[in-house]
Amino acid sequence: MNAIALREATAEDLPRISELYRELRVDGPPPGLPPKAGRYRLRVAVDAQLSVVGYSYAEHDETSDIPVFLRHLVTAPEARGRGVARTLLEDAAGGRAIQLNTDREGSNGAFYEHLGFEEAGTSEALRVDFRDVDAMPVYACSTGLLSAERLAHFAAAFALPVARVTPSRAAQLPIGAWDDDGAPLGVALFDSAFPGCFPFRIARPAIATAFLREVERHAGEKHLSLMVEDDEATCGFLKAFGAESRIRLRRYWRPTV
Numbered sequence: 001m002n003a004i005a006l007r008e009a010t011a012e013d014l015p016r017i018s019e020l021y022r023e024l025r026v027d028g029p030p031p032g033l034p035p036k037a038g039r040y041r042l043r044v045a046v047d048a049q050l051s052v053v054g055y056s057y058a059e060h061d062e063t064s065d066i067p068v069f070l071r072h073l074v075t076a077p078e079a080r081g082r083g084v085a086r087t088l089l090e091d092a093a094g095g096r097a098i099q100l101n102t103d104r105e106g107s108n109g110a111f112y113e114h115l116g117f118e119e120a121g122t123s124e125a126l127r128v129d130f131r132d133v134d135a136m137p138v139y140a141c142s143t144g145l146l147s148a149e150r151l152a153h154f155a156a157a158f159a160l161p162v163a164r165v166t167p168s169r170a171a172q173l174p175i176g177a178w179d180d181d182g183a184p185l186g187v188a189l190f191d192s193a194f195p196g197c198f199p200f201r202i203a204r205p206a207i208a209t210a211f212l213r214e215v216e217r218h219a220g221e222k223h224l225s226l227m228v229e230d231d232e233a234t235c236g237f238l239k240a241f242g243a244e245s246r247i248r249l250r251r252y253w254r255p256t257v
């Protein structure tokens with residue numbers, strides 16, 4: 001096997017990362033360079049010729065029970081089967097507990113199980129047309145952008161690490177829904193470059209109506225993608241009003257090693 005080295009990605013790596021990103025076959029923009037002191041890390045693997053042969057893109061939140069969420073792990077087709085993905089994954093995890101979403105149909109589950117992961121839940125990516133929201137029943141609640149102080153409270157209410165709803169670039173906005181007493185009813189990180197919400201968590205399906213109206217105020221497009229995790233009721237509700245299922249994913253996790 002050729003020697004593989006890992007390093008932080010630089011601006012010069014972004015075109016190659018975009019190319020590798022297409023291997024994931026998911027909607028949304030490829031990763032950009034994360035801010036230096038932020039919660040995201042974009043790492044590349046380079047071979048002996050200094051060509052980029054893979055990358056990992058992960059969120060880190062040391063205060064969470066599962067401090068690493070692996071957003072992307074890709075290796076170049078010509079570099080597979082040489083331990084590049086394992087090296088990138090162990091670098092991102094750093095021995096800590098880690099989770100990720102991956103394709104339900106393909107063989108990635110076997111890859112992660114081989115590396116000691118267990119299945120922990122399901123996620124479904126839905127595409128919603130804002131015109132379909134008009135027909136949805138309305139559950140009365142307040143909605144709006146969340147300040148950093150309120151965000152921690154909303155993330156905790158949905159058992160989400162705060163990093164998963166914290167913006168890492170200007171295109172991202174944390175959005176919430178709450179009742180008359182201010183109790184959290186929903187939280188999402190909306191990304192106008194996607195455009196979509198990931199994660200997207202609501203306490204009951206009909207809250208989606210007011211929530212989507214709020215998102216529409218910030219969206220430039222007529223549609224958006226939602227990543228709904230472990231919430232068949234919300235998926236069923238949205239699909240009944242015309243949402244299209246784009247992909248079903250499995251969530252995997254591995255404890256501290």
Ligand SMILES: CC(C)(COP(=O)(O)OP(=O)(O)OC[C@H]1O[C@@H](n2cnc3c(N)ncnc32)[C@H](O)[C@@H]1OP(=O)(O)O)[C@@H](O)C(=O)NCCC(=O)NCCS
Pocket residue numbers: 023024071072073074075076079080081082083084085086087101102103107108110111112114
């Ligand atoms: C899945 C993927 C990341 C694997 O990359 P890779 O560089 O070939 O993986 P590695 O060589 O590091 O393999 C590590 C170990 O996993 C095993 N493995 C690799 N792919 C596997 C699969 N599909 N099923 C089971 N085991 C697998 C290898 O045999 C190796 O085992 P060993 O270390 O015990 O010998 C790569 O195929 C890929 O980029 N696919 C497209 C993008 C994607 O789907 N990414 C993952 C979803 S986020």
